[in-house]
Amino acid sequence: MCAAYHTLAPQDRQAEYQKVQAHFEDLKTRGLKLNMARGKPGKAQLDLVSDILTVLVNPADCVSDGIDVRNYGELTGIPAAKRLFADILGCKSEECIIGGNSSLTLMYDTISKAYTHGLLHSEKPWCQLDKVKFLCPAPGYDRHFKVTESFGAEMIVVPMTPTGPDMDLVEELVRDPAVKGMWCVPKYSNPDGIIYSDETIRRIAALKPAAPDFTVMWDNAYCVHEFDGPFVPFADILTLCREAGNPDMVYEYASTSKITFPGAGISVMASSVDNVAYMEKLMTVQTISYDKVNQLRHVAYLKDKEHTLALMQRHAEILRPKFQCVLRWLDSEIAPLEIASWQRPKGGYFVSVNTKPGLAKRTLALCKEAGVVMTGAGATFPYGKDPQNSNIRIAPSLPPVEELEQAMDVFCTCLKLAALEQLAQ
Amino acid sequence: MCAAYHTLAPQDRQAEYQKVQAHFEDLKTRGLKLNMARGKPGKAQLDLVSDILTVLVNPADCVSDGIDVRNYGELTGIPAAKRLFADILGCKSEECIIGGNSSLTLMYDTISKAYTHGLLHSEKPWCQLDKVKFLCPAPGYDRHFKVTESFGAEMIVVPMTPTGPDMDLVEELVRDPAVKGMWCVPKYSNPDGIIYSDETIRRIAALKPAAPDFTVMWDNAYCVHEFDGPFVPFADILTLCREAGNPDMVYEYASTSKITFPGAGISVMASSVDNVAYMEKLMTVQTISYDKVNQLRHVAYLKDKEHTLALMQRHAEILRPKFQCVLRWLDSEIAPLEIASWQRPKGGYFVSVNTKPGLAKRTLALCKEAGVVMTGAGATFPYGKDPQNSNIRIAPSLPPVEELEQAMDVFCTCLKLAALEQLAQ
Numbered sequence: 100m101c102a103a104y105h106t107l108a109p110q111d112r113q114a115e116y117q118k119v120q121a122h123f124e125d126l127k128t129r130g131l132k133l134n135m136a137r138g139k140p141g142k143a144q145l146d147l148v149s150d151i152l153t154v155l156v157n158p159a160d161c162v163s164d165g166i167d168v169r170n171y172g173e174l175t176g177i178p179a180a181k182r183l184f185a186d187i188l189g190c191k192s193e194e195c196i197i198g199g200n201s202s203l204t205l206m207y208d209t210i211s212k213a214y215t216h217g218l219l220h221s222e223k224p225w226c227q228l229d230k231v232k233f234l235c236p237a238p239g240y241d242r243h244f245k246v247t248e249s250f251g252a253e254m255i256v257v258p259m260t261p262t263g264p265d266m267d268l269v270e271e272l273v274r275d276p277a278v279k280g281m282w283c284v285p286k287y288s289n290p291d292g293i294i295y296s297d298e299t300i301r302r303i304a305a306l307k308p309a310a311p312d313f314t315v316m317w318d319n320a321y322c323v324h325e326f327d328g329p330f331v332p333f334a335d336i337l338t339l340c341r342e343a344g345n346p347d348m349v350y351e352y353a354s355t356s357k358i359t360f361p362g363a364g365i366s367v368m369a370s371s372v373d374n375v376a377y378m379e380k381l382m383t384v385q386t387i388s389y390d391k392v393n394q395l396r397h398v399a400y401l402k403d404k405e406h407t408l409a410l411m412q413r414h415a416e417i418l419r420p421k422f423q424c425v426l427r428w429l430d431s432e433i434a435p436l437e438i439a440s441w442q443r444p445k446g447g448y449f450v451s452v453n454t455k456p457g458l459a460k461r462t463l464a465l466c467k468e469a470g471v472v473m474t475g476a477g478a479t480f481p482y483g484k485d486p487q488n489s490n491i492r493i494a495p496s497l498p499p500v501e502e503l504e505q506a507m508d509v510f511c512t513c514l515k516l517a518a519l520e521q522l523a524q
Numbered sequence: 525m526c527a528a529y530h531t532l533a534p535q536d537r538q539a540e541y542q543k544v545q546a547h548f549e550d551l552k553t554r555g556l557k558l559n560m561a562r563g564k565p566g567k568a569q570l571d572l573v574s575d576i577l578t579v580l581v582n583p584a585d586c587v588s589d590g591i592d593v594r595n596y597g598e599l600t601g602i603p604a605a606k607r608l609f610a611d612i613l614g615c616k617s618e619e620c621i622i623g624g625n626s627s628l629t630l631m632y633d634t635i636s637k638a639y640t641h642g643l644l645h646s647e648k649p650w651c652q653l654d655k656v657k658f659l660c661p662a663p664g665y666d667r668h669f670k671v672t673e674s675f676g677a678e679m680i681v682v683p684m685t686p687t688g689p690d691m692d693l694v695e696e697l698v699r700d701p702a703v704k705g706m707w708c709v710p711k712y713s714n715p716d717g718i719i720y721s722d723e724t725i726r727r728i729a730a731l732k733p734a735a736p737d738f739t740v741m742w743d744n745a746y747c748v749h750e751f752d753g754p755f756v757p758f759a760d761i762l763t764l765c766r767e768a769g770n771p772d773m774v775y776e777y778a779s780t781s782k783i784t785f786p787g788a789g790i791s792v793m794a795s796s797v798d799n800v801a802y803m804e805k806l807m808t809v810q811t812i813s814y815d816k817v818n819q820l821r822h823v824a825y826l827k828d829k830e831h832t833l834a835l836m837q838r839h840a841e842i843l844r845p846k847f848q849c850v851l852r853w854l855d856s857e858i859a860p861l862e863i864a865s866w867q868r869p870k871g872g873y874f875v876s877v878n879t880k881p882g883l884a885k886r887t888l889a890l891c892k893e894a895g896v897v898m899t900g901a902g903a904t905f906p907y908g909k910d911p912q913n914s915n916i917r918i919a920p921s922l923p924p925v926e927e928l929e930q931a932m933d934v935f936c937t938c939l940k941l942a943a944l945e946q947l948a949q
Contacts, residue, residue, distance in 0.1 A: 140595065149582060385671075
């Protein structure tokens with residue numbers, strides 16, 4: 100194994116370059132077509148849950164709490180689905196609105212309604228304000244940033260730390276009344292895979308924002324998504340906000356997209372009963388109900404939190420070897436070279452690699468040349484601009500392990516090549 | 525049977541009043557609890573289509589055109605669902621975006637995006653305009669009007685005629701650049717149940733609006749919903765608009781809500797390929813895909829237009845006796861009295877009764893007293909204000925015929941009572 104690149108004499112570096120370059124050329128000849136771009140479950144995970152297709156078979160199966168779920172009605176969702184999510188999230192069922200197959204849509208709708216109608220405590224709709232600013236802990240989830248970008252909000256990067264967003268900075272920034280909200284993925288954050296510390300969460304719940312309608316967008320996307328070890332209990336942000344005197348400050352989101360089918364699950368938005376009542380009034384105009392047959396299908400299949408957690412352990416058995424593969428390659432091929440660092444998540448869908456500054460774009464361009472598609476460089480930052488050109492999100496869930504081995508070979512080779520090119524400049 | 529009320533001598537009128545009043549008191553003692561408020565299918569219709577629950581059973585069933593519908597992707601819908609709706613609507617599959625369970629949500633989203641982002645030919649988002657006006661043929665669908673009302677548009681009533689909206693007025697109104705669009709239910713209009721004439725449709729397609737982003741919201745909710753007689757072919761509005769030089773002026777909507785399950789169907793938005801491309805770009809931010817498992821479930825169950833029309837004839841067998849019941853009561857009990865007129869629809873979900881001016885609210889208040897809930901008076905007009913206080917929407921689909929007989933007894937009695945009260949003033 101080679102020593103740390105920055106310690107190499109020019110001659111040794113040249114030798115290493117030739118070796119890595121030769122391997123890269125060899126990889127290119129293999130005509131690979133591999134994808135580690137998105138947190139997309141693999142086929143084995145889809146097959147694992149396909150019994151959900153047949154839990155509702157005849158008309159009698161379609162009645163829940165006296166409601167025929169096949170007909171119109173129940174705008175905010177069936178009670179049984181609210182109970183299921185309340186059980187999973189640790190909130191109350193009356194704090195839940197059950198949505199369609201996409202929690203992202205619920206988040207988009209919240210921001211959209213803030214712009215067109217205002218939120219509960221808004222003085223006016225955000226579209227009537229000169230300036231709306233939004234806090235974006237980064238690296239973060241590209242689709243969050245796209246939502247606020249799409250509406251023209253000014254996005255302010257808040258650095259992520261191993262315990263969550265830099266809270267000193269957040270507390271300072273929320274004193275600006277134009278700062279209207281903040282994106283959070285509090286458990287197994289996308290992409291770092293870290294869990295916000297208790298102190299971070301308490302400080303978020305206790306924020307004293309200048310804007311009366313400041314909104315924490317709490318995307319609990321990976322609430323039960325441990326792939327290594329048992330379920331990690333997690334504080335209920337709704338309770339914490341209420342106790343801190345901020346009952347209406349947070350909207351929490353979750354979905355079954357990575358529990359059952361990614362494209363055909365159900366989602367939830369949980370917030371204070373006052374926020375739920377406010378949103379229900381606005382939603383009346385938008386739909387008659389979400390798909391309640393699918394809500395009941397999920398209740399029949401997932402049953403409760405305990406049963407859901409048992410299923411998640413079976414997903415974990417499929418996912419764990421994939422993450423182990425990624426980390427094994429990084430540990431053996433990259434660690435000694437001192438050209439990148441990474442987190443070691445125990446849940447979620449990503450491994451976040453931070454290269455030495457300036458290497459991310461080049462690494463991913465080389466990967467593409469060799470047939471490996473990854474999340475675009477910069478995607479984890481607002482406006483797609485990673486100031487260090489350093490963060491790379493690896494999404495290992497889709498390919499089978501044998502393909503992942505090849506993809507990681509490509510990735511490590513390309514990262515080495517990019518680092519050596521930079522050192523040669 | 526009594527003669528026309530307006531011809532009665534005071535003494536005869538008094539006698540009739542006492543007779544009707546006595547019957548009303550009798551009806552009240554029956555403790556009825558009947559609902560003719562919304563176009564909600566009855567249980568027999570839900571049972572008719574419940575085989576859809578089991579058309580997808582195992583993983584192999586979930587592949588369509590090589591796409592595993594269980595996973596993320598295919599933002600605008602699976603090709604097979606686009607082909608199905610293109611077949612039904614007579615448009616091209618590339619003109620279709622397949623949505624979730626609610627076409628109302630697709631309509632809301634279109635208006636919402638017009639406000640926040642603007643449409644393809646908008647000079648700026650509508651939220652930045654001083655004034656947005658919207659044409660509302662009335663009586664019409666209350667939820668359409670609620671959407672535009674919710675966004676603060678000024679709604680302009682356009683009277684409905686037996687051939688559709690008053691087109692002379694529409695052609696004049698669209699010369700105002702603040703007029704941004706128009707709601708239409710072109711086939712079996714809600715609530716009148718009339719079909720726009722060919723000439724009306726051609727004139728709509730050929731409009732020359734001052735606003736470059738004028739948008740016809742073409743809610744083809746009852747496109748295959750004949751309950752009396754065979755399928756009535758209907759012009760493709762997309763083609764007509766294109767031929768008239770207005771390719772991007774129309775968005776068409778439809779759904780399977782009254783074909784399969786009302787709360788768990790799929791929907792479509794059809795528009796020009798340029799509009800589809802524009803909307804797809806905005807939708808990328810909002811969701812990863814709609815529920816493709818449900819899309820494929822519908823394709824497997826409905827197959828094609830021919831098979832769908834055969835199913836609709838079975839719905840018709842359930843619905844026809846209900847509409848016949850309504851018309852029989854109106855014909856025998858109300859027609860001779862000359863206190864109201866109505867359409868005789870052959871499709872759709874409603875019978876629209878126009879009472880003599882000033883009777884609608886009182887009639888419905890009396891119905892409520894006797895335990896019969898109907899669509900609120902005025903609901904079929906923008907802002908809930910029926911200038912004549914005359915239009916009443918009867919929705920006979922939900923109750924079984926035996927309940928409907930009782931409900932119509934109540935309705936006719938209350939309408940008589942309201943008319944007699946008015947004459948006594």
